[in-house]
Amino acid sequence: MFEPITLENFKLDKPEWCFHSVRTVWWTTDQNDLQSGPVPLDIFGSPNYQTNEQSQIMQMFNVSAIKKQKSYGKYPITCFAMAHHKNLSKFIEEHDDLFPQKNLHVSSFSEFHKVIDRAVDEGILKNIDLCFE
Numbered sequence: 001m002f003e004p005i006t007l008e009n010f011k012l013d014k015p016e017w018c019f020h021s022v023r024t025v026w027w028t029t030d031q032n033d034l035q036s037g038p039v040p041l042d043i044f045g046s047p048n049y050q051t052n053e054q055s056q057i058m059q060m061f062n063v064s065a066i067k068k069q070k071s072y073g074k075y076p077i078t079c080f081a082m083a084h085h086k087n088l089s090k091f092i093e094e095h096d097d098l099f100p101q102k103n104l105h106v107s108s109f110s111e112f113h114k115v116i117d118r119a120v121d122e123g124i125l126k127n128i129d130l131c132f133e
Contacts, residue, residue, distance in 0.1 A: 004078070004087040004125070019048040024105060025112045028085035043089060044105045078125070079109060079116045095124060 015029030023046035028034070035041040040048045082091060092099070098115050099106070106112045119125035 004081055004091075005084065006081055017050060017052050019050045021046045021048050023047075024107055025083040025109055026085060026088055027083055030085065033085040033089075043085065075113070075116055075120060078120070079113045082116055082125070083109070083112065091119075091125075095119065098122075098124070 017031055018027065018029050019031075019034060019040055019042075020027040021042040021044070024042055024044050026042040026044065026046070028042075031040075033043075034048070035043060035045065037045070037047075040050060042048055082088060098118050100111075100114075106115070116125065
């Protein structure tokens with residue numbers, strides 16, 4: 001079973017920076033996860049939004065992962081946590097067969113939650129949503 005890093009880990013770490021892809025679901029709190037380019041890029045080559053304001057980072061967690069749960073499918077917190085670089089890169093490496101037509105450049109959470117639903121249904125990923133109530 002895939003054991004993802006949870007959002008709780010990131011909240012406790014109090015990251016200095018947060019980067020969120022402009023065109024994909026990917027995000028990170030570690031500058032070492034970025035790809036080089038004229039601007040910081042995600043692992044797929046998409047530019048990123050970035051902030052170093054702690055309040056904005058927490059707002060991203062609260063607004064994206066909690067208040068907009070319908071965008072993330074049956075497992076909203078799991079889906080959002082799995083889009084973090086530390087989870088997504090390992091998940092793709094180990095379970096690329098779960099992605100439709102091997103399309104690893106997932107551009108929307110509605111697309112990505114289908115992958116997460118399948119991973120939960122197949123027992124590859126446990127539902128971690130209850131950790132964040």
